[in-house]
Amino acid sequence: MLVTDLLRRNAHLWARETALVAVEAANLTDPGPESYLLRRESLTWEEMNRQANQIAHFYLSIGIHRGSHVGLMMKNSIEWLPIYFGILKSGAVVVPLNFRYDADSAVYSIRFADLDALIFDADASSVIQQILTRTLGLRSFLYTGSREDCPAFAFPIQDIWETQPENEPDLPPLEPMEDAAIYFSSGTTGVPKAVVYSHATLASACERERYHHGQVHGDCFLCIPPLYHVGAKLHWMANLLVGARAVLLKGFTVPAFFRVVHQERVTIAFLLLPWLQDILVALDAGRISDVADALCSLRLIHTGAQPIPPSVVEQLRQHFPQIALGISYGLTEAGGPGVLNLRMEDIERSGSVGLPPPGWQAQVVDDAGNETPPQAPGELLLKGPHMMSRYYKSEAATEEVLAGGWLHTGDIACRDIDGYDEKGEKVFSNIGDTLFAVYQAPDSPPFPKSSTVIPERTPDYVCPDYIAPNQNLLYRMSGDTNRLHVDQKEAHKQGFDRPIMQGLCSFGYACRLAVRELIPHAPERMTSMEAQFRSPLFPDTKVELHIWKVQDGLAYFRMLAPEKKQIVLEKGCFMWK
Structure with a gap:
């Protein structure tokens, strides 16, 4: 019916x-x-x-x-x-x-x-x-x-x-x-x-x-x-x-x-x-x-x-x-x-x-x-x-x-490796794993090194943006419940004077700016993006993404908080088709 x-x-x-x-x-x-x-x-x-x-x-x-x-x-x-x-x-x-x-x-x-x-x-x-x-x-x-x-x-x-x-x-x-x-x-x-x-x-x-x-x-x-x-x-x-x-x-x-x-x-x-x-x-x-x-x-x-x-x-x-x-x-x-x-x-x-x-x-x-x-x-x-x-x-x-x-x-x-129930039905799970390397054991393999080398010249694009005072709260709606990003006491406990931005949100800002400059209105053309996190970003902060276009389909970038004279993301690599 x-x-x-x-x-x-x-x-x-x-x-x-x-x-x-x-x-x-x-x-x-x-x-x-x-x-x-x-x-x-x-x-x-x-x-x-x-x-x-x-x-x-x-x-x-x-x-x-x-x-x-x-x-x-x-x-x-x-x-x-x-x-x-x-x-x-x-x-x-x-x-x-x-x-x-x-x-x-x-x-x-x-x-x-x-x-x-x-x-x-x-x-x-x-x-x-x-x-x-x-x-x-x-x-x-x-x-x-x-x-x-x-x-x-x-x-x-x-x-x-x-x-x-x-x-x-x-x-x-x-x-x-x-x-x-x-x-x-x-x-x-x-x-x-x-x-x-x-x-x-x-x-x-x-x-x-x-x-x-x-x-x-x-x-x-x-x-x-x-x-x-x-x-x-x-x-x-x-x-x-x-x-x-x-x-x-x-x-x-x-x-x-x-x-x-x-x-x-x-x-x-x-x-x-x-x-x-x-x-x-x-x-x-x-x-x-x-x-x-x-x-x-x-x-x-x-x-x-x-x-x-x-x-x-x-x-x-x-x-x-x-x-x-x-x-x-x-x-x-x-x-x-x-x-x-x-x-x-x-x-x-x-x-x-x-x-x-x-x-x-x-x-x-x-x-x-x-x-x-x-x-x-x-x-x-x-x-x-x-x-x-x-x-x-x-x-x-x-x-x-x-x-x-x-x-x-x-x-x-x-x-699931063991199925879902006694009948062997399948179950599906979202995957989202993050590894934080705090130290390196004496006999462990060396950490991977980035091959990105930022050119020693003026960037081809300088993209300003602003992290709103409530951006950390808005991003929390995606399911990130880490109190470091919303709780003043937790931030102090971890050595910060106030809550910091979620790393993936900072990364997302860089991605959006790169898409806007390099492949406007066509985000599906992006194939990969990577960068090193250098310093935390705070809400209510002006940022800039500096982009160097290396060749068609490849650009390097760096994200900065210019008023604080800090590099947020370094050795960034953005690729598209």
């Missing part, structure tokens, strides 16, 4: 039951029920389906239909999902866009995806007004903010709720393999690609996520990440399949999370690593009271989207022994999240990304395409029902990434 059919079914079976709740997190500190209700909106399944029908009728009335492309540039809101389904019901292809896009990014996405129409909210309004003369081909603008603030060139959504029919559009049935959605993703190739999903891809996500979450009709799912991203939108799909309630928390604060879970009786929460860490910090500091009562309904915390440190898993288990944990791995090209999943009964293997769900296969191969032995690293390949259809307007990239019927993820993985 396609997702549009599921919505129609739910409106018939559970018409008056709540389908969706949206709660504004900001200033959600007043304990009174009136304060909470002022920040809460809700829709029943009948109302959600009715609004989707009205959106579909509106677009059909202005000639948007099968084959048309409609963009959706909005923050999470109570209207987001009805609008999404309305576009699908019209037969058009829905194209969710990042609401944080600046003008240039918005123009690129609108043009590349060949949009015919665009829906935007008050937060995106200023960007859309900047690009009006640059968005060729757009025939319609729909505005979801207040009628009073609606720009003259747009149509207010309130008029649709007041004027459009509420019945199902009279159209031929949608076909499973028809295009349904286009999602932008850097994915496996390092540069943004437009990933095409069929209606079958969306329907497949419903079954996959129900398998991972064990959703039933009585569950309540908490969603916080932006719905334009498949990692949030498709996690919600299991709710659609079983007719369960969902809550959109618009924004995140730790007090708001606990309040909403308690108030809405949330049973399943999808939380990204930064939010988990914020919750753990608040618990360790004693800032949350009556935790057991607040989370008494919660049975599963699901996370993923980035490596989850085993230390975080262990802390969660200590604080919430009664709550199951699940960790998923996915990518847009595979049809979203959960194509590998470390299920709750196997959480002892934290650090692994688990097993493929029923109907999916995974293998690790070497450069020759041969399957690697246990514990040997190689590229992770995936195969399953209804992965992406293709990259939009990128036939060559599609053939490369789907060669042989397998999705070539570009991610490095390995198999």
